[in-house]
Amino acid sequence: MTLYKTNHHLVQQLEEQLAKFDLTLGRWCVLVALKSSGRAMVPSEISDDLAVTRANISNLLNSLEKAGRIQRNFDPSNRRRILVSLTPEGHEIILQVWPVYEQTITQNVGNKLSREEQNQLATLLKKLV
Incomplete structure (x- = not known):
């Protein structure tokens, strides 16, 4: 229950901050994921990376595309595949939101745990994945 409650609290805090940018945690x-990959990705790669269903990725991509933050194009080498990439607006929103994201994490984790405890927590959480 402690892990669930901690996650729930952190998600609430993040969602509150992200809403100011018309984002949800899923969209963020x-x-x-797209920024980290450094390349265009197929929707199934994003879905696998984030451990969410294909249907959820489709909805997230639809909303991000409508907001002009991503674009979907046919793969030139295989027109049956769709490639998803960030638009300039997508790159810009990441630059705007990243400091807010980091501040929220710091307020909810970094200010409560020592650097050593943060490293231990990261190590333990990675073991669970």
Whole structure:
């Protein structure tokens, strides 16, 4: 229950901050996944990376595309595949939101745990995945 409550609290805090940018945590995670990959990705790669269903990725991509933050194009080498990439607006929103994201994490984790405890927590959480 402690892990659930901690996650729930942190998600609430993040969702509150992200809403100011017309983002949900799911949309934010898609943008960060695309930025982190450094390349266009197929929707199934994003879905696997974020451990969410294909249907959820489709909805997230639809909303991000409508907001102009991502674009979907046919793969030139295989027109049956769709590639998802960040638009300039997508890159810009990441630059705007990242400091707010980091501040929220710091307020909810970093200010409560020592650096050593943060490293231990990261190590333990990675073991669970």
